[in-house]
Amino acid sequence: MSVLAVPAGKQAIFRVNPVAKLAAALLLAGVLMLTIDWVSALVALACELVLFFWAGLSARMFLIRTLPVWLAAPMAGLTTLLYGQAAGQVYWAFGLVHVTQGSSELAVATTLRILAIGLPSVVLFVTVDPTDLADGLAQIVRLPSRFVLGGLAGLRLVGLFIDDWRALELARRARGIGDGGAIRRLAGQAFALLVLSIRRGSKLATAMEARGFGAPIRRTWARPSTFGGREYALVGMGLLVALLAVVVSVATGNWNFVLA
Structure with missing residues (x-):
């Protein structure tokens, strides 16, 4: 199975309604x-790492899917360390760069907060099937069916981008126009992919209109989407982790409300 495919498993997380996963991620x-402090982020991250064992993802898939988060977090922390608000003892300064006690604490808090927010979001949505998500958004959240079905159709086409990119690369090389500079080749191929995507999207929209997907009448759904005990349990765990992070942060005096 490709690591980019939606995995299947027997764990309870795979049977939870995607709306509950979305709610838990947004809640956390x-x-x-609401705060920028390392204590709340660290507590939330520690709880999440324990819960990830029941997510049904292999270590390899977990690392591949969450790699962008692992890369973005330290980069954001480094930027905050060098250019964050100067406060307290100055460790090193050069021009616009000031590494101080305040910027160091802020950098650690920023890194941990990105990990605590990004990792559960990625892990939860790895186990989401787009069709199940569309069913939940339309039947439970009551979003307009036209919007939901259009989003689902577009999401289903995302997987074709990789195949289109490879086909365009081979076609351009066969015509002798894909051997130039890397930047020029990338720009030309990206523009070609954009044009192809627009054409495909227009054809898809016309086909969906012809089949009545844009009709203003009330729609029926092939599969009912339910919200029961498993869903409330997942949202409850998200709320519990969030409250625990807040309580520990406030109790240790590290709570730093960003709107204060």
Whole structure:
């Protein structure tokens, strides 16, 4: 199985409604966005790492899927360390760069917060099937069916981008126009992919309209989407982790409300 495919498993997380996964991720992210301190982020991250063992992902798939988060977090922390708000003892300074006690603490908090928000979001949505998500958004959240079905159709086409990119690369090389500079080749191929995507999207929209997907009447759904005990349990775990992070942060005096 490709590591880019939606995995299947017997764990309970795979049977949870995607709406509950979305709610849990948004709830946790919303609470952590209220503060910039390393304690709340570290507590949330520690709880999440324990829960990840029941996510049904192999170590290889987990690392590949979450690699962008692992790369983005330290880069954001480094930027904050060098150019963050100067406060406290100055460790090193050169021009616009000031490494101080305040910027160091802020860098650690930023890195941990990105990991605590990004990792559970990626892990939860790895186990989401796009069709199940569309069913949940339309039947439970009551979003407009036209919007949901259009989003689902577009999401289904994302996987074709890789195949289109490879086909364009081979075609351009066969015509002798793909051997130039890397930047020029990348720009030309990206523009060609954009044109191809627009044409395909227009054809898809016309086909969906012809089949009645844009009709203003109330739609029926082939598969019912339910929200029960498993879903409430997942949202409850997200709320529990968020509250635990807040309580520990406030108790240790590290809570730093960003709107204060």
